[in-house]
Amino acid sequence: MLSLSLDVAISQLNQHLKNLPGQLAQERMAGRVVASPSTIPSNAKLSAVMILLFKKDLVWHYCLIKRAENKGAHSGQFAFPGGSVDESDASLIHTAIRETKEEIGVPIKEEQIIGALTPLYIPVSNYLVHPFLAYCDAPSQYELQIEEVAFVKELELAHLLNPLNKTKTSIHLRDAPHTQIDVPAYKISDTEVIWGATAMILAEFEVILSRTKEQII
Secondary structure, eight states, X not given: OOOHHHHHHHHHXXXXXXXXXXXXHHGGGOOOSSOOOSSOOTTOEEEEEEEXXXXXXXXXXXXXXXXXXXXXTTTTOXXXXXXXXXXTOSSHHHHHHHHHHHHHOOOOOGGXXXXXXXXXXXXXXXXXXXXXXXXXXXXXXXXXXTTTEEEEEEEEGGXXXXXXXXXXXXXXXXXXXXXXXXXXXXXXXXXXXXXXXXXXXXXXXXXXXXXXXXXXX
16 A cells, blocks of 8 residues: 555646646757657657656655667667567557566556656657656666666656756767767766756656655655
8 A cells, every 4th residue: 555645746746747748848958969850750669768756765766777888879878768669568658667677677567657758759769759657666676688778877856856957968969970069968977967868858757846846855
């Protein structure tokens, strides 16, 4: 049985997920290295990611993965656990659940899903990403899919609402490696930032959190 405080928090989040801030919120942290098309391509690949919420030392947290260094479009970036839809997945929710278990070893049941955020198209990799929000007990350990995940980073939810954690970071253009652009980012540390699609998803979640901070933060 959930505690009353957890019940209230989840109820509040669920209600606000029915009236999403949407693209306007996402665009506040937009940092694209490839321009976004006016319409989503019909051949866009479907994927799903999971924002995991849990209490640790009585404080609400969420976690990110640091992607392993490889030749992929999002190599080495901070991201949410998630990935492409598999033929065996019954739904996008099941994709997010399966990928979370595969990438970081955290099992999630469908009843732990709080709701969905606004889908986001990523031009550089041609993925249409569907973000889901879920709660779980604080993980005692993570079992990493080492081919995909370098490590897991846990952050307090209050981190998102602190304006001092907003910054700019320089990104080299993929097709012009000697050219760089400054993009908005969330600062984790002096050497770690969250940018790109993950920052855009977080930007919408930040607005939702700001509406529910009495129950969550």
